[in-house]
Amino acid sequence: MLKDPLFEAVNSDLEIHSPQINVTIMRDKASSLGITAADIENAFNFGYSYNYVTRIDTAVDQYNVILELFDKYQRDTNIFNSLWMRSAVSNELVPMGAVAKWEEAEGASSVNHIDQFPSVTIEFNLASGVTLDQAVNRLEELRKELVDPIVQFEPIGAIQTYQDSIKNAGFLLFIAIFSIYIILGMLYESFIHPLTVLTTLPPATLGGLLTLWIFDLPLSMYSYLGIILLIGIVKKNGIMMIDFAIDNIRTRGMTPRETIYDASLTRFRPIMMTTVAAIFGALPIALGIGANGDALRPLGLVIIGGLCFSQLVTIFITPSLYLVMEKMNTRLPWR
Secondary structure: OOOOOOOOEEOOOOEEEEEEEEEEHHHHHHHHOOOOOOHHHHHHHHHHHHHEEEEEEEEOOEEEEEEEHHHHOOOOOHHHHEEEEEOOOOOEEEEHHEEEEEEEEEEOOEEEEOOOOEEOEEEEEEEEOOHHHHHHHHHHHHHHHHOOOOOOOOOOOOOHHHHHHHHHHHHHHHHHHHHHHHHHHHHHOOHHHHHHOOOOOOOHHHHHHHHHHHHHOOOOHHHHHHHHHHHHHHHHHEEEEEEEEHHHHHHOOOOOHHHHHHHHHHHHHHHHHHHHHHHHHHHHHHOOOOOOOOHHHHHHHHHHHHHHHHHHHHHHHHHHHHHHHHHHHHHOOOO
């Protein structure tokens, strides 16, 4: 991460600076001599830990009996050979050097834990113009390349919040569309015509995603927000046309073909005016103007790309779908 231009101010709480002794147990040899790993651990514990054994009481004072090596011996690794263990096989004393080997090294100054597991926390900042989504994808690539699969990788902090938001974005999108369907159903008193309005959403969403792909931008949280805003704008264009057509049928007695033709001509100018106004409103965001402009660019590009693509498609497809839906609506017994 220090060498990667996406990250800045990379820091870790793992500091390998403390001197330590790495002890390797020769398990086969120790087993043949009747020495267990617990025996070796106890030998080190008795030699290098503050071991309270007992207390000697006299008439005038009390004395604690402590078992450990003298300080001058605790700094010399050669003293390991003077640590003895009793064999469970021969009942004889076995020196430490017969069942273990050791070497001097450096280790962590402190070992942190998360859920009782040793852990290392890596902190970093993002380089200018880099989104959090790009950083997360790069971290995943580095993890697959460099980190052993046995090591658990868990995002915390801002990354965790971001990923939780992404997971909830799809559900929020579904709730938004479902709410639109319910409201339009009550407005039109129909199960079918809300679907006619909602058919304008797939082309708009596709246009927004294609725009992100053309500009090589990730599907970030701002992109999801742009899609939700895009749904509201495009839905409004469909409502302007379908609502006018339904009102013509109810008040003027026109046929479906006549009313959708009249609605397309009458509502073309308002639809284009609101679309152009929305595009120019999102243009500064798409250009990255202002504070945090680079991060907000996907929001503006999704809106502009989705509106441009949907207008080219839905202005011709929506009238056709309306005729199909109206024919289905007349055949439903609960219409």
